[in-house]
Amino acid sequence: MPSTVLVGTQWGDEGKGKITDLIASDFDYVVRFQGGNNAGHTVIHGDTKLALHLMPSGVMYENAVPVIGNGVVIDPGVLVKEMALLEAEGISCERLKISCDAHVIMPYHKVLDGAEEKRLGNNQIGTTKRGIGPCYQDKIARKGIRVQDLLDEKIFRLKLETALQQKNAVLQKIYGLQTYTVEEICDEYLPYARILKPYMAETAHMLNSALSQGKNVLFEGAQGTLLDIDHGTYPYVTSSSCTSGGACTGAGVGPVAVDRVLGISKAYVTRVGGGPFPTELKFAEDGGSGQDAIDGALLCEAGHEFGVTTGRKRRCGWFDSVIARYAAEVNGLTDIAMTKLDVLSAFDTVKVCVAYECDGERYDYFPMQQSVLFHAKPVYEELPGWKGCDITGCKTYDELPANTRAYIEHLEDITGVPITIVSVGADRDQTIMRGWE
Ligand code: GDP
Ligand code: IMO
Ligand code: MG
Secondary structure (H helix, E strand, O other): OOOEEEEEOOOOOOOHHHHHHHHHHHOOEEEEOOEOOOOOEEEEEOOEEEEEOOOOHHHHOOOOEEEEOOOEEEOHHHHHHHHHHHHHOOOOOOOOEEEOOOEEOOHHHHHHHHHHHHHHHHHOOOOOOOOHHHHHHHHHOOOOOEHHHHHOHHHHHHHHHHHHHHHHHHHHHHOOOOOOOHHHHHHHHHHHHHHHHHHEEOHHHHHHHHHHOOOOEEEEOOOOHHHOOOOOOOOOOOOOOOOOHHHHHHHOOOHHHOOEEEEEEEOOEEEOOOOOOOOEOOOHHHOOOHHHHHHHHHHHHHOOOEOOOOOOEOEEEOEEHHHHHHHHHHHOOOEEEEEOHHHHHHOOEEEEEEEEEEOOEEEOOOOOOHHHHHHOEEEEEEEEOOOOOOOOOOOOHHHOOHHHHHHHHHHHHHHOOOEEEEEOOOOOOOEEEOOOO
16 A cells, blocks of 8 residues: 545545544654644544544544644644544553654634624634644744743743743733733743653654555645645635645655545535535525525535534535646646445536636636635536435446436546446445546
């Protein structure tokens, strides 16, 4: 099994957790390379649904070493809790390795995330308020506190003191909020440091040594292509590089280490938070009406589309091949895993967006200007559905109804990427392998 980068091709929640867990048994290392606990990756363990926020979804397998790479931002309290939760489920976290270069989410990052959203009012991004943006801001501004700083109390106190001089002024003078003392943060964070110390490692060197010995590495992306800081629907994005290139900087390996790029796509599209979404089927409560509002509500209900991290209702829409083709390009996708096909069994016909129209112009490619995306009207093809056929028990491709197969093959044609994994339910065994080996 060659080394593989797995990425979301839409706005997140495509089922990355399920597919990572499914294929992780073939890998020696599973690495998170960006994002933080804004992610919510669902994996099924026996009868339990587990939501992983920081732990790589390969943690279920004894053979795979889970790694939190340098590109991740870590809330140590969340990580310690998640580890305890997994251990209580009988899942060992003993093998976990945490990069010393990863940045640490501090209490003021979380408060500033919420305060900034409040300030933006109607223009807010709809962040997860986990402190992700403010932590990456400090990283880029070269003011961040890293995991390795937790190893030395003296250094940690010194960096914290410097950081608080600025943060407290901002908290108090700009937002009228409470300030922090070095002591209260140390009281909370130093015990975390003691718990996490045994897991800290030189992960880039470890991964490169493993690769040179022929070991296989799976890089597990969080969020999705359209939430990428460079390639997403800026500013309605997250603050990290969620596309495949992020795996190299976020784990410390060169591009030649990557053999395959597996894009995870839902058979339709969802989005949490603000920002443009051309194929959105607006819910009635968001101002939608007619058949669109009915179809949107049906997708949400049939797909149980509620956020794993924040519990928010996800906006829903038809499959968008314009963004799929874009994701194929900016990630260099070699394969697609298509998830949640079973959800479309609720519809008589299914629509696929093939292009956008805006001000009389047709866009087959992702538009250069975001304003076009805001006003884009999707051009749809309508395909016959497979309503009433329960496909959740199908084990082979040939068992799928002819219209389901036609839908898959049509999406392959218009995105130009082979769909080598098809998912028809949340469980590991509700998956059809179609060329992925
Ligand atoms: P991630 O963030 O990309 O890992 O995705 P989430 O875990 O946030 O959301 C995906 C949801 O869909 C989870 O509740 C999964 O258990 C569920 N899921 C994954 N694949 C399938 C599928 O093929 N069919 C159905 N019905 N649910 C799925
Ligand atoms: P997984 O890994 C879906 C969205 C937020 C918001 C924007 C910025 O489960 O697919 P942030 O807190 O990152 O600053 O918020 O990004 N967002 C996600 N949406 N799935 C995710 O992760 C997300 N992580 C962040 O809703 O719109
Ligand atoms: Mg998720």
